[in-house]
Amino acid sequence: MRRMRVVGCIIGQHDLGLVCVAIVLCISGAGVTASLFQHALRAKNNQWYAWLFLTSLSGGIAIWCTHFVAMLGYVGNTPARFDPLLTSISLLIAVFGSTIGFMLATCRFARFLPELGGVTVGLAIVAMHYTGMLAYRVQGQTLWNVPCLVLSVLAAIVLCVLAVRAGVRPGRWASACMAAVLALAVLSVHFIGMAAYHVQAGSSVMQSMEHSEDTLVLAAAIAIMSFLILGGGLVSGMIDDSSRAESVEKLRRMALHDTLTGLPNRLNFHQRLDRELDWARENNGRLALIGIDLNRFKEINDLRGHSAGDEVLRILGWRLRGLQNNRSGEFIARTGGDEFLALCRVVSTEQTKGFLHRLEEALFKPIRFEDTEVRPGASLGVAIWPDHAADKETLINNADLAMYRAKAERGRHPCFYEPSMDEKVRIRRKLSADLRQAVETGQLTICYQVQRVVATGEIRGYEALVRWEHPTQGTIMPDDFIPLAEESDLILQIGEWVLRCVCAEAVQWLQPYTVAVNLSGMQFVHSDIARIVANILKETGLPPQRLELELTESTFIADQARALQVLHQIKDMGVSLALDDFGTGYSSLDTLRRFPFDRIKIDRSFFGVMQTSEHTQAIVRAVLALGRAFGTSVMAEGIETAEQLSMLNAAGCYEAQGFLLGRPATLADIVKNGQITMNGAL
Structure with a gap:
């Protein structure tokens, strides 16, 4: 009976056109409100206040405008007007009531706050409706x-509670469910409330009146303004959704890509490798995994600074991204500081070789940085699935x-995995671990090799050489x-220990022989x-004139300005400097x-095979001429035969060292042979 009364009120006492406008407005407003809700x-801190304001404003506007447009569509049997004050109060009730209700619903400080918020929104709709009815003045x-x-x-309260509960639940349809139930709550309150409303006209009152054009214009203006306000809220939500989607995509990309090179990172690579392995198993295919390690990145980073290292990685990343052929399943990722992994499907041997060739071209091509040219180079190791491994971990390990074999051999060509590599790497890793223990337990010793005057055999000095007395493998050269020490940075500790030990021993010699100590490139760069x-020198008391430091040209060629400053600092102390291994490397x-x-x-390589050749003699004479031109003495290394010594004497070389003149020996043996006399007991 009540349902028929409501239907009869809608059909018989309303302008159906304006009713339709009110319904569209209500559904649109409920949808925007649910979206903003x-x-x-999801919002936190200050953003929560902004979204709460927009939610409450759109909800209040939707509730009030639905009521007002529907009221303008109400066709009574008496003239009517709207009280401005009460009409304004009804709008404020809708907005502020919605604010309190949605604030409680989104706070979640207590378990039943969403239900309490729904009750508040329902009461706000009821209060707004009946305040608006009081503003509807009739005769x-x-x-x-x-x-x-x-x-x-009851409909308002129950439906609003259900609407809020639907909105706070997770799920794809939460917003749509909330919008539908909220729209039903607003429409139910209005039309059930209008069915409860009846006006008994007086005898002098005119009968039913048609809507004037002013009423229609007012209804249209209210509807348009409400749609504009709701549109603003909708656009705000769309902008936030778009920004949120962009942020999610950016975070996803950051999580899966290296920010410096733009290449996929380790996590991304493992995900791709898993997919490719699944493809290979399903299609009986083969995969090539390529481990890549830059050869000179540490040197570039140390000598030219981290900005140079970053620039090298950026350029290499750009090159590697450009060479990939996605149709062949090619994929390259940066998995560490200077480490990369590449993957491709093995369609044919030529295709795999082509991919490796393109990798080499990109990695070995010179890079211009500021006013210098850098050649990074790389070592490439290849493992094939399933030929070389049955699972992912083994495949990566074998690559x-x-x-590492390619790096040890320093060859430009990629190195393919062989089963024998496992044992060699295991031995190398064990030896590296033993070396760290050797430094801690004092297994390293110092030997000295004599340096003599070629013509007379007189002792000029000694070169200090470090030896490792391994407990099971004996002497390791x-x-x-x-x-191994340079790879693990132990060289810094070993180098300083050798220098301190040699100076402490040499200061006890009665004979004022010079003592030469080799400096590693890493010592020169990192310390x-x-x-x-x-x-x-200050701690040991050794006179600086008795110490000679030997360096190879590769130690300082990369950063000559810094090297020149450091060498002058050492030279100003009175310490001598020797250019070791001259004739190899740059030798400029x-x-x-x-x-x-x-x-x-x-360098000893000039005396290894054809000791008395005219070619060797010409080289020695040329170096001697250079020495005289620059005021620098010349010493020959690796002299092992009388013919070599005779050739040096004929060429006019003043100093030499080698097995012929004296093998490396411990200080105790040298003292025992009478070559050196100690100030005190050894």
């Missing part, structure tokens, strides 16, 4: 149907093994363990070597001209 639920007696009135109040030398005349070397040491 979701933003308010006649107003009568109310109490059951319909009570039903409108690393092949890469520097060529075997110094590279304040001038300060360390000065402190050790500019080095002899610019740097304050006191001695040139001709």
Whole structure:
């Protein structure tokens, strides 16, 4: 019966055109309100206030405008007007009531706050509606149907509670459900409430009146303004959704890509490798995994600064991104500081070789930085699935093994995995761990090799050489363990220990022989070597004139300005400087001209095979001529035969060292042979 009363009120006492406008406005407003409500639920701190304001404003506007447009569409049997004050109060009730209700619903400080918020919004709709009805002034007696009135109040409260509960629940349809139920609550309150409303006209009152054009214009203006306000809220939500989507995509990209190079990162690579392995298993395919490690990145970083290292990585990242062929499943990621991993499907041997060739071209091509040219280079190791591994972890490990073999051999060509690499790498890693223990337990010893005058055999000095007395493998030569020390940065600790030990021993010699100590490139780059030398000389009391430091040209060629400053600091102390391994590497005349070397040491490679060849003699004479031109003495290394010594004597070389003149020996043995006399007991 009440349902028929409501339907009859809508059809018989309303302008259906304006009713439709009110319904569209209500549904649109409920949709915008529900959308903004979701933003308010997710917002934090000050953003919560902004979204709460927009939610409450759109909700209040939707509630009030639905009521007012529908009231303008109400066709009564008496003339009517709207009280301006009460009409304004009804709008404020809608907005502020919605504010309190949505604030409670989005706070979540207590378990039942959303339900309490829904009750508040429902009461705000009821209060707004009946305040608006009080503002509707008619000429006649107003009568109310109490059951319909009570039903409108209950409908508002129940439906708003359900609407808020739907809005706070997670899920894709939360916003749509909230909008539908909220729109139903607003429309139910109005039309059930209007069904409860009846006006008994007086005898002198005119009968039913048609709507004037002013009423229609007012209804249209209110509808347009409400749609504009709701549109503003909708646009705000859309902008936030777009910004949120962009932020999510940016965060996703940041999580899966390296920010410096733009290449995929380790996490991204592992996800891609998992997918490619699934593809290979399903299609009986093969994959090539390539481990890549830059050869000179540490040197570039140390000598030219981190900005140069970053620039090199950026350029390499740009090159590597450009060479990928996605149709062949090619994928390249940066997985560490100077480490990369590449992946491709093995369609054919030629295709894989082509990919490796493109990688080499990108990695070995020179890079211009400021006024210099950098050649990074790289070591590439390749492992094939399933030929070389049955699972992902083994595949990655085998690619690393092949890469380390390529790095050890320093060859430009990629190195493919072989089963024998496992044992060699295991031995190398074990030796590296043993070396760290050797430094801590004192397994390193110092030997000295005599340096003599070629013509007379007179002792000129000694070169200090470090040896490793391994507890199970015996004596290990520097060529075997110094590279391990440089890889682990132990060389800094070992180098300083050798320098301090040699100076402390040499100061006890009665004979004022000079003692030469080799400096590693990492010592020169990573430590304040001038300060360390000065402190050790002061601690031990060794006269600076008796110490000679030997350096290879590769130690300082990259950063010549800094090297020149450091070498002058050492030279100003009175310490001698020797250019070691001359004839290999750069061996430039500019080095002899610019740097304050006191001695040139001709590399042993010139005397290894054809000791008395005219070619070797010509080289020795040329170096001797350079020495005389620059005021620098010349010493030959690696002299092992009488023919070599005779050739040096004929060429006019003044100093030499080698097995013929004396093998490396401990200080105790040298003292025992009478070559050196100690101030005190050894």
